[in-house]
Each structure stands twice: as structure tokens, then as C-alpha cells.
Amino acid sequence: MSRIAKYPVAVPAGVEANIAADQITVKGPLGTLTQPLTGDVEIKLEDGQLTFVPANDSRHANAMSGTVRALVNNMVTGVSKGFERKLNLVGVGFRAQVEGKALKLQLGYSHDILHPMPEGIKIECPSQTEIVVKGSDKQAVGQVAAEIRGYREPEPYKGKGVRYSDETVIIKETKKK
Incomplete structure (x- = not known):
């Protein structure tokens, strides 16, 4: 067993x-x-x-x-008790805010990204660079957090992007002449 x-x-x-x-x-x-x-x-x-x-x-x-x-x-x-997943935005001008039933993300692109909130998921932004995804379904909370992170994953040279709060990004050394 x-x-x-x-x-x-x-x-x-x-x-x-x-x-x-x-x-x-x-x-x-x-x-x-x-x-x-x-x-x-x-x-x-x-x-x-x-x-x-x-x-x-x-x-x-x-x-x-x-x-x-x-x-x-x-x-x-x-x-x-519920589940929650915290995300941090790292980068100059990267912002997030909740607008009605959607999360508005400014991630350095020429346009804003609107991510709709699925049923049963609540998204909060305590500050402009923090996102908290809450819900009762663990799989749905993780999926929404992964979709938000997927818009701009952390890059290895400066570490800019959307990352989980407990994630560590290993910064690579740049090429030398």
C-alpha cells in the first residue's frame, strides 16, 4: 500500500x-x-x-x-484555509494593478497585458510590484500564477521579469572581451 x-x-x-x-x-x-x-x-x-x-x-x-x-x-x-501564491515584478517600469475582473500588467512591452481572473480565483496587488493569487483550488491557483509568470519570465542576465516570491534567479556573468 x-x-x-x-x-x-x-x-x-x-x-x-x-x-x-x-x-x-x-x-x-x-x-x-x-x-x-x-x-x-x-x-x-x-x-x-x-x-x-x-x-x-x-x-x-x-x-x-x-x-x-x-x-x-x-x-x-x-x-x-485556502491557498495563495505570491509573485514579484522585477524591472524598471514593471507594474501590476487589479482592474475589475482582470489584472493589468505593464511588463515593458508596447502594450498593457490584461489577464482575466478565472472563477474562484482572487488576485490582489498590495503594491505595484507585488501580486497575490488566492483561491481554494490549489491547481487553479498554481496555474494562474504560472500564466502570469509566463508573460515575462525572469531572464538570467539582469533578473528582470515576473518571479515567484520564493524563487531564486541565478544571474549569469556577461561575456568578456
Whole structure:
């Protein structure tokens, strides 16, 4: 059995988990998330804890039990606490601001970039060079942050671009004559 799947997922107060034949739904104060299931993993809710057991002895079922456990744990964390990803803009004249349902980015191009906010994602700009992406779905938060970073990735000579707050950019030495 997967080592990850051996640990149960605690369901905190205020969070409901509903297990159907083909999906699991987790509902909490920050929203509702659903995850489709295959028949490879059996999920049981007992005493406020979700346990995960492979349905058979196949290698695929063993692997899926750990995967489903990790996905459900992220769902429970997302609807109770939420996830956030911080980005920094490094460069002269690089700015960001929230305009309605879109994020306006000035990244040194001849035009401004408008990035629409998907449903369930909240974007904040505490300052002109900081972006905070928040939401209950970990995958969606990471995807939106990666799309914003993709508009101008950090370049290796001056380090200019959009980077994660915990990212370190290794600066290359310039060519010598």
C-alpha cells in the first residue's frame, strides 16, 4: 500500500465531505470542490477522518490511493484555509494593478497585458510590484500564477521579469572581451 495513503485526512469542523460512487465533494467556508473518482480507491468517512484503501492489489490501485489521498487533502485544506501564491515584478517600469475582473500588467512591452481572473480565483496587488493569487483550488491557483509568470519570465542576465516570491534567479556573468 502507498505510504501516503496510510495517513488519514482529518476533516475539520465546518467542512463536509460527501462520497458518491463516482466523485467526492468537499464543502467548506471558502467554497465547494469536487473530484471525480475511479473504482481503484475506496474512501471511508469515520469519526471525522477520511481513510483511503486500494480496491485491489494492483500496482495502479496502490499508486492511485496515494494520489487520491493527496488530492482530497488539498481539497480539505483549500475549502478551510485556502491557498495563495505570491509573485514579484522585477524591472524598471514593471507594474501590476487589479482592474475589475482582470489584472493589468505593464511588463515593458508596447502594450498593457490584461489577464482575466478565472472563477474562484482572487488576485490582489498590495503594491505595484507585488501580486497575490488566492483561491481554494490549489491547481487553479498554481496555474494562474504560472500564466502570469509566463508573460515575462525572469531572464538570467539582469533578473528582470515576473518571479515567484520564493524563487531564486541565478544571474549569469556577461561575456568578456
